Amino acid sequence: MRSLFTAHSDFSDITPTQYDAAYAWIREMGLLGNVKSRGPVNCRVFESAMAQSGVPWFRDADLLIRGPDELPEDALRAAETLGLTPEEAYGQVSTAWGKVDTEERSRIGSAGELALLELLSESAKGRVEHVAAWSDGYGYDIFVDAHQHSAHLEVKSTVRTGRLTVYISRNEYETMLRDPAWELVTVRLTPELKIRAVAAVPRDWISDHVPSDRTVRGRWQSCRLDVPPEVPVPGIPSIAPMLTQTAPEVLRVMPVS
Template sequence: MPVPPDPVLKAAVRWLEHLPTSEVTRTRALFISYNAFGDLTPTQYSAAYDWLQKVGIIDTSGRVISPSPQRSELFEAAISGTLWLADADVLVSSTTELPEDAMRAANTLGLSPRQALALVRHSWGKVDTAERHRIGSAGEHALMKLLSDATSATVRHMAAESDGYGYDISVETPSRSIHLEVKTTIRRGRLRIYLSRNEFETSTQDPTWVLTVLRLSHDLQPLAVATVDRDWLLAAVPADQTLGGRWESARLDVPPEATSSGMHPMVTSLLTSPVPILVGEPPWPG
């Protein structure tokens, strides 16, 4: 959904200024009847009202849902449907890189470029958190099915039981157990993962802990599997700077040379069916 046109955003501001103290019919009549509001058309006021309902700022009766909606809330709603927002962490690193539609909305709403940049980052954070959860869950379930179909070992979804294990999937035989931490992406050109402190500390204490990455298509179908090199991981995580502080979550950009296509040999040795994706066919994209 594109950013609403400037007149619609301007009309939205006026709706939010008047609706808390006046009913919808009276406010609409005010906009149409008074010359002070005549710079916008009735159609633009109607479009703004419909948009405010669509993005959840007012309810179906015209009641403002937020107790005191700010222009920042309008800005975040305006950019929420843009195609670039999902990649804003890469595309927008400074005010000079703000997309044209974001700058236009900021100007209309009286926000500075610095405020707009902060709101873009805040909006991206909310979108990214929800998207990572959706994709991560899909990846874990997809790998569970691939492994269950390819081995007679017991495959357990540990993350469904608790997030305290430090890994997501356990592959168990009577004589051994392999612990897989699963990271999932739908991006082809870049592999960015988030590692918790618990996951990292588990990796240092558990020799059977393996960091596995799964690439899914946009419709969440498995495309490729790779294993991240443990030595690279240990060197890449941040170091605690003082005894009084420590990192709890790290964002890591994994280079192609730190991955190898397919599951770890500990896992492939247990496969009873030659599933190509699990042994690195097709190879992980470089």
């Protein structure tokens, strides 16, 4: 327990209740299971505090905080208490956000794929397969085939309503370039992970906004695209000919007024 506090602390001025509360917090943060980590204790405590704080700015820290001088006051106070410089605190905020974002994207992504897969299985004619369950090398997640039509859907999911950020791999992008059936589909989920809206991002927009390989010695492998709200097209155009008459409106392409 003591190893999780700074070495000069002797705990002589805290009550048993305060000690128990601190111990419970450290256990909840998962720090007790990592007491032998080589990382500085104050950095580990600060990173855990930021990741679990629930402060509204943390969710969009990648956009709101681009350097130490943009850290919010609450983060600076916590850093000062733990003996961290603003530069060290910024590094820990970036690390904590990256870990949380990766875990959240994985959770939301899986939920969105499975929710869309179930909806398509109920609403599309022909065969619907979750190819991402077999391999991540296809360059898309869901295959739909009926008669003379087929669709290869790369699914990106979010629970946010005011921001759409998607990550696309080089393999997904190159699959788009050579595969006319490929389509990037965004799925907005409710907090309960139910489908709220489905839309498609036009491939021309994607091509215009991915990075460029500037030399033969440099090559991008993945990129983040922040998609403006007016870009996605409601519904999934590529599966329109394959929908049953009872398919829900969320899957249908809405006519332009």
